[in-house]
Amino acid sequence: MKSSGVELYRYAGMERATLLRRYKRFLGDVKPAEQLEAGQAVAAVETVHVPNTGPMTGLLDNLPAPAVLSRSTAASRKYPCTLEWLRPAPAAPWVGVHSARANALARVLLEKHLLSGLGTYDRVRSEVAYGAGSRVDFVLERSAEEGSSAGSSAGGPEGGSEEGAEGSKNTAVSTAATLPLYLEVKSVTLAETLSGAALRDQYVAVEDGEFEIQAKASGASAPRLLPGSSSTTVGLFPDTVSLRARKHVEALTRLAAGRGARAALLFLAQRGDCQAVAPCFAADPRYASLVSAAARGGVLLLGAAVGLDEREGVVRFVRQVPVLLPRAAAGWAPPVRGKTRRGEEATKPFALALDDGEVEGRRKKTRSAADLETFRFRRKT
Helix, strand or coil: CCCCCCEEEECCCEEEEEEEEEECCCEEEEEEHHHHHCCCCCCCCEEEECCCCCCCCCCCCCCCEEEEEEECCCCCCCCCEEEEEECCCCCCCCEECCCCHHHHHHHHHHHCCCCCCCCCCCEEEEEEEECCCEEEEEEEECCHHHHHHHHHHHCCCCCCHHHHHHHHHHHHHHHHHHCCEEEEEEEECEEEEEEHHHHHHHEEECCCHHHHHHHHHHCCCCCCCCCCCCEEEEEEECCCCCHHHHHHHHHHHHHHHCCCCEEEEEEEECCCCCCEEEECCCCCHHHHHHHHHHHHCCCEEEEEEEEEECCCCEEEEEEEECEEEEHHHHCCCCCCCCCCCCCCCCCCCCCCCCCCCCCCCCCCCCCCHHHHHHHHHHHHC
C-alpha cells in the first residue's frame, strides 16, 4: 500500500443536495442544499440522472439523504445534474454511486502505478476487444524494448550448466511478467462491518493457504487487514445478481488458463471506510463461487478504496485493501431443481442487475392476456 491521499479526480463543479427518492432506475429527485439552508418553505425539486444500474442496496434506506451532484453544461443533456455521491446515514461515509466513474478512477490508479502486484508495465489501454465480442476494461502492457532488456538481464541458458538452468528459470518468470495483463474493474458500494471472529468464520484471505501463490507471483506482499481494529468493514460486490459480472469473471478465468496473457480483477470500493473487499455470497452465490474458482485458476484479485474529499471537491486514493473470499463459496453448487429459464436457482422474486442492455426480470413467469384466456378455456374443457 502506498501513496494514500493521491488525487484521482477533481470535480469542475460540485453541488450539494438532498436526495428525496430514486425511481425508474436512472432518475432521482433532489432538493438543492442552498435552498434548504436559506430556509425556503418549499424548495424546488430537481430531477437528476442516477448513473447506477443496480438496486443500490443499503444506500436508499434512510432517505432523504445528503448527496453530491455534478452539473453538465452540455445543451443536449435533458437532466444537467448527475448523482455522484450519497451519504446513506448520518455516521456513514460518502459512497460513490456513479458506476462508470470507477473506471476513470481505476485508470488514474493504474497510470500512477499506485497498486502493487501488477508487475511492470508502461502502457494502459482501455476498452480492448478480445475473444468473441468481448471487451475488457483495461490491458496493461510492457514495451518490447523493456521486455527484451529484462529477459537478457535475467540470464539465459548460455554459459555454465548451473548458471544456464538458473537463467532459464529467471527468464521464464521474466517472460510471464511481460505478458499483457487483462484487468476488469468492479465498482463496490455495499459494505458490512464484522467482528474479528465473524470475519474469520465467514472469509479466507486470498493470500492465505492455497491462494498464497498469488502474493508470491506478484513480487510484492499482499495488503493485510489494518492492525489493532476489533471490527472490519468489508466492501461487497455485487449487491444483486449480475449476469454480466459472471460472464466477465468466466472470461478472465479462461484468459488465465491460456499462456498468452495474464488476468486480474479489481474491486474498487467507492467508499473510504472499506478495509477489505469480497464477492458478495449473499447477493450472488454463483458469482462468489466463480471468483473463488478464478483465484484458484490464476486470476489476480486486487482491492482498493477511494473516498470523497468534500471540502476540496476531490476523489482521493485511500488505500489498497486485501481481497477476501467467502468460505461458503468453496462448497457451493447450483441447485438441480427449481431452475428458471435463466438457469437461476428459484428463490423469492428479485431484480437482476441491468448492465449493457440486460433485461430486468423476476423469478416468475408472466402471461399475456391471450395466454390467460387460453389457460381459462383449457380449464373449462
